[in-house]
Amino acid sequence: MRSLFGFLTGLVFGLGFNVAGAWDPSLAFVMAGAAAVTFIGYRLVWRQPVPVIGDNFEVPSSTAIDRPLDTSIYLARLLAS
Amino acid sequence: MSLAGGVLIGLSAVMVMALFGRIAGISGIARGALGVVMPSKDGPREVGWRFAFILGLFAAPLVMALFGAQIAQTVSDNLGGMTVAGLLVGLGTAVGSGCTSGHGVCGLARFSHRSAVAVVIFMIAAATTVFVLRHVLGAA
Numbered sequence: 001m002r003s004l005f006g007f008l009t010g011l012v013f014g015l016g017f018n019v020a021g022a023w024d025p026s027l028a029f030v031m032a033g034a035a036a037v038t039f040i041g042y043r044l045v046w047r048q049p050v051p052v053i054g055d056n057f058e059v060p061s062s063t064a065i066d067r068p069l070d071t072s073i074y075l076a077r078l079l080a081s
Numbered sequence: 082m083s084l085a086g087g088v089l090i091g092l093s094a095v096m097v098m099a100l101f102g103r104i105a106g107i108s109g110i111a112r113g114a115l116g117v118v119m120p121s122k123d124g125p126r127e128v129g130w131r132f133a134f135i136l137g138l139f140a141a142p143l144v145m146a147l148f149g150a151q152i153a154q155t156v157s158d159n160l161g162g163m164t165v166a167g168l169l170v171g172l173g174t175a176v177g178s179g180c181t182s183g184h185g186v187c188g189l190a191r192f193s194h195r196s197a198v199a200v201v202i203f204m205i206a207a208a209t210t211v212f213v214l215r216h217v218l219g220a221a
Contacts, residue, residue: 005100006130010137011144013093013105013182018142018154020086028204031185033087034094038190041095051102058102059191060178065198 002053082153094186101130106183108174110134177203 020030050056097105114135116128142152157163174180177199179188184203188196 002101002130003133005096006133007137007140009093009096009100009105010134011141012096012137013090013107013134014138014141015145016086016089016091016093017138018086018145018152019089020083020153025208026083027181029083030087030090031181031189031200033084034091034182034186035087035189037088037091038094038186041091042098042187042190045095045099048099051098052100054100054102056102057098059104060188060193060195062178063193063195065195 005053090182090186091190094182094190097134098187103127104183104187106179106187107138108171108180109183112175173203173206 016030016034020027045051046057094105097103110131113127113131116131142154145152170180174183177184179196179199181203184193184196184199189200
C-alpha cells in the first residue's frame with residue numbers, strides 16, 4: 001500500500017517534471033506554479049491530525065540560516081564573482 | 082507547459098504530505114531510498130515508499146512515451162560530465178539541506194526563510210553555471 005502510493009506520487013511528480021520541460025529560465029514558473037499549489041494543498045492537508053498512511057506530519061523545524069547554508073553562500077559568491 | 086508541469090509537481094508534493102506526512106524533496110527521498118543498500122535512521126517502512134517514489138519518477142517519461150507524447154527532457158551521453166554533475170548535485174543538496182523540490186516547492190510553500198535563502202542561492206548558481214557552460218565554455 002505504502003509502496004503503491006509512493007510509486008504513484010513519484011509518477012505524478014515525474015509527469016510534472018517532463019511536461020514542464022528541460023532546464024531553462026521558465027523553471028522559475030514551474031517552481032512558482034508548484035509552490036502555489038503546494039501552499040494551498042498543505043493548508044488543506046494540515047487540517048487533518050495525521051497523514052492517511054503515516055504516523056505524523058514531519059516538517060523541518062530548523063529556521064537557522066547556519067553554517068552549511070553559509071558554505072553554499074560562499075560557494076555561490078565564488079561562482080557569481 | 083511550465084505552469085502545467087508545476088501544478089502536477091505541486092499536486093505530488095501535496096499528496097506526499099497528505100499520505101505520508103513528509104516533505105517531497107527529491108534529494109531527501111533519494112537519500113531515504115538508499116536505505117535499501119545502507120541502514121536508514123527512519124527504518125524500513127520509510128524506505129519502501131521512497132524507493133517506490135523514485136521508481137515512479139523513472140516510470141513517468143516511459144508512461145508518457147507509451148501515450149505517444151514528446152519528451153522534452155534529454156539526457157546527456159557525456160558520462161564524465163554527468164558523473165561530475167551528479168556528484169556536485171549530491172554534495173550541494175547535502176550541504177544545503179535540500180534541493181529544488183524540497184526548498185523550492187515545499188519550503189517556499191511553507192514560507193520558510195531558510196528555503197527562500199537556499200532558492201535564491203541555487204537559482205543564481207544554476208543560472209551562472211548554465212551561462213558559463215553555454216557562453217563561456219561553449220558547451221551544449
